[in-house]
Structures are given as C-alpha cells and as structure tokens.
Amino acid sequence: MPKFTEDQLNNFRYPPSDTEEQKLANSEFAVREAIKNSAALKDKSTKIFGQGSYANDTNVRNNSDIDINVRLDSADFVKIPDGKNDSDYGYSDSSYSYPAYRKDVLDAMISYFGLKYVVDNDKCITILPDSTRVETDVVPTLKYIRYDSETAKVEGVKFISKSGKSIINFPLQHIENGKGKNSRTQKRFKRLTRIYRRIRYKMIDDGIDVSDNVTSFLLECLVWNVPDKIFNDYDNWTDRLKESIRYIYNKTQNAEDCKHWGEVSELLYLFVGRKWSEKDVNNFMLQMWNYLQF
Secondary structure, eight states, X not given: OOSSOHHHHHHHTSOXXXXXXXXXXXXXXXXXXXXXXXXXXXXXXXXXEEEHHHHTTOOOSTTOOEXXXXXXXXXXXXXXXXXXOGGGGTOOOOSSOHHHHHHHHHHHHHHHHOGGGEEEOSXXXXXXXXXXXXXXXXXXXXXXXXXXXXXXXXXXXXXXXXXXXXXXXXXXXXXXXXXXXXXXXXXXXXXXXXXXXXXXXXXXXXXXXXXXXXXXXXXXXXXXXXXXXXXXXXXXXXXXXXXXXXXXXXXXXXGGGGXXXXXXXXXXXXXXXXXXXXXXXXXXXXXXXXXXXX
C-alpha cells in the first residue's frame, strides 16, 4: 500500500496559507520602498521582481523565504557572437560598475531595514524576518543580453558573487513558461511540483539521506520536463506522481536521453555546468519511489 493516500497527496498540492502569502507580498513591497528611498538608486532605471518559488507559485512551506531581483537596466552584461565587438551592437562599458551598484543596494537595505536586519551574503543580501515579513534574499543584478546569433537575442540577468563567481539566469522567462505549462496541464504542473517538494521535505524529516544536490529548483525543472500527457491522461495524483517518477527515472539512466533537458526558462541546459548530475536525479527518483512504497 502506498505511503500516502490520494487525499494526502491532494493536500500536498496546495500553496501556503493566505497569511504567509501576505508576508511574502509585504517583503517585496518593502524592498521596493528601500530602493525608492535611496538617494543613489531612486533615479536609476531598475526593475524589481520576485523570482524563485514565490514568484512561480510553487512554494510549499510556511515561513519560506522570498527572492527579490533588483535589476539595473541602465548597464548591461552582454554575450555577443564570436568575431563581433560590443560596438557592433551599440554597447559600451558603463561607468557604473557592478560592485558599485551592489554596494548601493546594500546601503539602501541597511538604511531602510536597519543594520541588525541585513546580512551581506556571498550571492545575495538577506533581510532577516520580523512579525510582518519573511526572510528575504535581495539579489542585485544587471540586465544580461545574450546574442544567440547576429540578430537573435534574449534578455536575462547576471550578477557576480562576492567570491567572484558569475551567475546567469532567466527568471522572467521561467515565470512565463511555468504559467504556460500550468495552463496546458489544467494547473497540474505547479501542483505536482508542490507535491514533489513536500515529499522531499518529508523524506528529509524522516531521516532519508537525500543528496544536497537535489534542490527545490531542480525538482521544479524535472517536473517541467515531464510530458504534458502524463499530467493530463491520469485522473488522480497517485498515478500522476507514479508515472512522472517512472518517466524521470528512465530518462536519467542514460545521460544521452536527457542531455537536451532544460531549465523551465528553456534557455539553459539542466545538466550542463551544474552541481547536480543525472546520477543524482536517478538515485533520488529511486529513493522517492521506495519511500512512497510504490
């Protein structure tokens, strides 16, 4: 008999309470106010938006943190086709460097929230929680423009960690693609993602040795790569869960079978240059299958 009943899996699909959602909204508003009140940033061209599980409506735990992207649009990181120069595309170096911008965002957070609530981490600036908001990770980024050919370009974000690592992602495309798949699957994409995430937490709580490489973000991307047919052809969560695990497990036994899998944005490969591997995923799918007593 499966570990969880259909009713239990059905309950796993729900997002956090309305109270938690309001705390998340409060956090985003507060970051906007901090930027607005900054003398150094208030006149800069910035775009502020949520990313991660909050923005994608796949968060599952009360008091889950929120990621807020503060993107500077008046300066760019650009990846251009081989053999071309920035001048060919109308770009030039900005006098406002990324480190200077990041410091201005940090100063804005300290000024607005107070020094005791701000932690300057490697990849983000963390705003500690209080009674009205949850923990908030603020990520200062620059607009990133990638030319895939001389005329085709995509826009994302890029930032440099304090340790010197460059990180590129495409959060807005991630959000839009997630909405599209959710619509095609009768809202089951995000619901199944929440089920996967809750089961992972329960496995960890029950003492299962889940690899640190199996992240919540990875799980969302794995569910993204499950064909829509599996969401739509089964009439209960038990079968949708079982068939999706079977699909991911079979496809990740051989790297060749999943080498074209992408993030939800479909602009970065899922298994290229990552801390996780196909083997990590394959092992976790087997762990999960056994845990669920399928």
